Every structure is written in C-alpha cells, then in structure tokens.
Amino acid sequence: MDTFSPLTSGDRGSLLSRAQAVAGIATLHAAALDTPGAFPAEDVAALAGSGLLTAPLPAALGGRDLGEGLDGHRELAEVLMAIGQGSLPLGRLYEGHVNALQLVRRYGSAAQLAEAAEAAAAGALFGVWNTDDRAQPLQLRQDRLQGAKILASGAGHVTRPLVTAASPGGAVMLIPRLSPGQGADLSGWTAQGMQASATGRVSFDGVIAPPPIGSPGDYLREPAFSTGAWRCLAVQGGGMAALLDLLRQHLRDSGRDEDRAQRQRFGEAAIAAQTARLWILQSARLSAGPADVEAAVAAVNLARRAVEQAALTLLELVQRSIGLAAFMRPAPVERIARDLATYLRQPAPDRALELGAAELLRREALPW
Ligand SMILES: Cc1cc2nc3c(=O)[nH]c(=O)nc-3n(C[C@H](O)[C@H](O)[C@H](O)COP(=O)(O)OP(=O)(O)OC[C@H]3O[C@@H](n4cnc5c(N)ncnc54)[C@H](O)[C@@H]3O)c2cc1C
Known part of the structure; x- marks a missing residue:
C-alpha cells in the first residue's frame, strides 16, 4: 500500500x-x-x-x-x-x-x-x-x-x-x-x-x-459525501497513536518491557496503529482528486472497517497489557479508551463494508 x-x-x-x-x-x-x-x-x-x-x-x-x-x-x-x-x-x-x-x-x-x-x-x-x-x-x-x-x-x-x-x-x-x-x-x-x-x-x-x-x-453528492469519512478516521487514528504511546510508557515504567508476552502484544498493538495510519493516508490520497471515483469511495468504505477493526484490536491489547490499571480513573489511558470506543460508532458501518466489497467484486484487481 x-x-x-x-x-x-x-x-x-x-x-x-x-x-x-x-x-x-x-x-x-x-x-x-x-x-x-x-x-x-x-x-x-x-x-x-x-x-x-x-x-x-x-x-x-x-x-x-x-x-x-x-x-x-x-x-x-x-x-x-x-x-x-x-x-x-x-x-x-x-x-x-x-x-x-x-x-x-x-x-x-x-x-x-x-x-x-x-x-x-x-x-x-x-x-x-x-x-x-x-x-x-x-x-x-x-x-x-x-x-x-x-x-x-x-x-x-x-x-x-x-x-x-x-x-x-x-x-x-x-x-x-x-x-x-x-x-x-x-x-x-x-x-x-x-x-x-x-x-x-x-x-x-x-x-x-x-x-x-x-x-x-x-x-x-458523491464522491465527497462518502470519501469525507476519511477525516473522521484520521481523528480516530490520532487517538490510537495516543494509546500506543501510553502503552509504551506503561511497559517501560513498570519494567515489563522485556517480558516476551508483553513485547508480542506491543508489536501487535503497533501493527494495529500503523495499519490504521496507512489506510487513513491512502484514503486521504485517493480522496484528493480521484481519477477513479468509485475506487476512492470503495477505499474509504473499506478503510472505515479497517480502522474500526484495528482500533478494537488495539483497545483489547492495551487493556490486556496494562491490566486493571487501564480501567482506573483518572489514568489517561482509561479516558482515551472510552473516548475512542465511543467515537468509533459511526453511521451504517455494515453498509460501508458491503458497498466497498461490492465495488471490488465488480473489478478484476484491487484498484489502488
Ligand atoms: C462523538 C460523536 C459525535 C457526533 N457528532 C455529530 C455531529 O456533530 N453531527 C451529526 O450529524 N452527527 C454526529 N454524530 C452522529 C453520527 O454521525 C452517527 O449518526 C452516529 O454515530 C451513528 O452511530 P450508530 O452506532 O447509532 O449507527 P447505526 O448506523 O445505527 O449503526 C449501528 C448498527 O446498526 C447497523 N445498521 C445501520 N442501519 C441499519 C439498517 N437499516 N438495518 C439494519 N442494521 C443497520 C450498523 O451497521 C451497525 O451495526 C456523532 C456521533 C458521535 C459518536
């Protein structure tokens, strides 16, 4: 990508x-x-x-x-x-x-x-x-x-x-x-x-x-209505980056950064955050002046699911890695997790995935 x-x-x-x-x-x-x-x-x-x-x-x-x-x-x-x-x-x-x-x-x-x-x-x-x-x-x-x-x-x-x-x-x-x-x-x-x-x-x-x-x-009016969803994804991606930073900080501060299971989870958390970032940047680029309008709309529709899935994965990894402290107020990680989980709820996510998939099924290859 x-x-x-x-x-x-x-x-x-x-x-x-x-x-x-x-x-x-x-x-x-x-x-x-x-x-x-x-x-x-x-x-x-x-x-x-x-x-x-x-x-x-x-x-x-x-x-x-x-x-x-x-x-x-x-x-x-x-x-x-x-x-x-x-x-x-x-x-x-x-x-x-x-x-x-x-x-x-x-x-x-x-x-x-x-x-x-x-x-x-x-x-x-x-x-x-x-x-x-x-x-x-x-x-x-x-x-x-x-x-x-x-x-x-x-x-x-x-x-x-x-x-x-x-x-x-x-x-x-x-x-x-x-x-x-x-x-x-x-x-x-x-x-x-x-x-x-x-x-x-x-x-x-x-x-x-x-x-x-x-x-x-x-x-x-399309494509601006559907492709515009990328901006919301970008804000969500920022929240994901904040959670990844807090997880890194926690593992270092608690001396748990050398533990093998924690390292594996941190690696997966970084992959989730970067996956979201790549889909966001691709969506922004394709929305800039799409030569292929349907491809841009499909890219953003699929990006909505990709970012949602990556964010839910990240939330689980962060909470499992930090443990109970991730649920204790006023820890920033507790608040940001609540904010992100709430903000992930956007209109008609099933339909967005279905429309994106339908467009790709009409094509012989991925259009981006
Ligand atoms: C923090 C925040 C700020 C917001 N600010 C604004 C704002 O400033 N302006 C504004 O206009 N809106 C705003 N909204 C509202 C937002 O645009 C959406 O309307 C809202 O987030 C929809 O969430 P939902 O989960 O209820 O969506 P839904 O679309 O109801 O989705 C819930 C579930 O139902 C499924 N579903 C949807 N439609 C159907 C159907 N017909 N049949 C069967 N299943 C269906 C979905 O796929 C999903 O699984 C905001 C939302 C949030 C969270």
Whole structure:
C-alpha cells in the first residue's frame, strides 16, 4: 500500500507543528474536561490563535488551503491525527469545522464563502449537524426553521452550524446564526466517552433561515459525501497513536518491557496503529482528486472497517497489557479508551463494508 511522499515544505510543515502544539495544550486540559456538558473552549481558542480555524480557507481569504489538493489532503490527515492524538473530543470538533468550511468552499457562493471566512477569522467554530431528531426533523418553512438536530457536536458553542433541512425541493444546507447556548440541550449526552465534545440536541424552532448553500441534494453528492469519512478516521487514528504511546510508557515504567508476552502484544498493538495510519493516508490520497471515483469511495468504505477493526484490536491489547490499571480513573489511558470506543460508532458501518466489497467484486484487481 503506497502513501504520499513525506511533507517537505517548511511552510506546510508548520501547520502540523501548530496542530501538535494545540494537541499538547489539549492533552493538559483533557482530564478536567472529562465531565458531562464540558467543552474545550481554551483548546478551541488555541486552534483559532494558531490559524487552524481559517487554514481550510483559500489563501485569497486568509486561509492556507488546508485539505485542498494532494499536498493539502496529506497535510490535513497529519493535522487531524495530531489533534486527535491530543484530544479525541477536540479532534471531533475540529473535523466538523473543517467539513463545514469545505462544504461552503465546494457549494457556496463567493459571498457565502467570504462571510464564512470572516466568521472563522473572528474565532467562530463551525460544525456539520446532519442527524435529525426523528420526531421533529429540521424543516425549512419559508424564511424560518422548524425542528431539531440531535448528536450535534459543539451544541451550545458552535455558532455557525452547517445544517441540513428538508425543503419542498429536497434537503438543503444552510448556516443559521446561533448565539451561545441557543436551543441547546446536552442532557441526553450520557455516552461513556467523548464528554467534552458537547454533543447534544439543538432546537431551531423559529430561527431565521439564511439562503441555502448550493442546491438541494448537494450534501449527499458523491464522491465527497462518502470519501469525507476519511477525516473522521484520521481523528480516530490520532487517538490510537495516543494509546500506543501510553502503552509504551506503561511497559517501560513498570519494567515489563522485556517480558516476551508483553513485547508480542506491543508489536501487535503497533501493527494495529500503523495499519490504521496507512489506510487513513491512502484514503486521504485517493480522496484528493480521484481519477477513479468509485475506487476512492470503495477505499474509504473499506478503510472505515479497517480502522474500526484495528482500533478494537488495539483497545483489547492495551487493556490486556496494562491490566486493571487501564480501567482506573483518572489514568489517561482509561479516558482515551472510552473516548475512542465511543467515537468509533459511526453511521451504517455494515453498509460501508458491503458497498466497498461490492465495488471490488465488480473489478478484476484491487484498484489502488
Ligand atoms: C462523538 C460523536 C459525535 C457526533 N457528532 C455529530 C455531529 O456533530 N453531527 C451529526 O450529524 N452527527 C454526529 N454524530 C452522529 C453520527 O454521525 C452517527 O449518526 C452516529 O454515530 C451513528 O452511530 P450508530 O452506532 O447509532 O449507527 P447505526 O448506523 O445505527 O449503526 C449501528 C448498527 O446498526 C447497523 N445498521 C445501520 N442501519 C441499519 C439498517 N437499516 N438495518 C439494519 N442494521 C443497520 C450498523 O451497521 C451497525 O451495526 C456523532 C456521533 C458521535 C459518536
């Protein structure tokens, strides 16, 4: 499985080093933020201060084209892995921010992109909220919104969410303006991990609807909809790297690094982490501008299973190697394992594997 050539330009490398610096800050805050309703406000401020909130924007609008083209995809993969290594909840939030700005770049008007750039430069955090409250799905009613989103990360803190809303012409994307806390309810987020992602329900009843971004159906347009899952995998891969580091540290500190069984498990853990990393980098590369669109979609669909499987293997190895101490709070390994196990739950994993397999069954050989 080939990957990109290494990052060379110092300019591009600097976004990665900024992400690593933010990740270092997030690592320090992570234990204190492992509580219901928490949100990493200082870490998001550090993202803003480092230029990472505007980085996905075009250079002409003050950005760094992070995530654009082959180099930009490689760079974004490394940035997301670095931030995820520092904090999975912060990585989740940053991934949503990047996704929203990329959707505005791809489908929005010049004026909408300029407006988004201005807000991001002022420190606004974006997100993508697609999951509807089944009982009250979000709808566009003339100039107002009605209904609610659930499982919305950054609820109460993201002031520029990109939401999907049903309209007579089909599902549209829009970015309503919210004030802090508006419509948000975090009481339902009782998941075992990812507490600091502030994932919750947001009601939009009566909120003014701005003009849509793009046309009805754009949100689900392929290949970007399916291939975009690679960014989430990159954040998960960062969490896996953090667990591997903690396992190494534990084995050294406890003097168990010379034990044969522990070495075998550590070797298998390293293989799992690197397997995920290779699938993530391949997914990013093939998503950069796929000559073969179906191959790119299949690669990401299969990468979802590859990373999930590698992460579950890693979690088991880490817990068996460290033992009971891996379950004791406030050990970082205990929190990160909960965060990773929670964040691994993504939509329709069976279908992704089946679709990826079906595409390969149509072909005579692997297309990458
Ligand atoms: C930390 C976190 C943050 C999130 N933030 C956001 C956010 O900001 N915005 C947002 O829109 N969403 C967000 N989500 C929600 C996310 O996009 C998914 O909706 C959610 O994670 C789906 O998980 P699930 O396990 O319930 O998926 P499911 O798709 O329900 O999968 C569960 C199981 O059911 C199977 N399955 C799925 N469909 C069927 C079917 N039709 N028939 C039979 N079996 C089926 C799957 O293959 C799997 O085995 C977040 C989720 C997490 C964990």
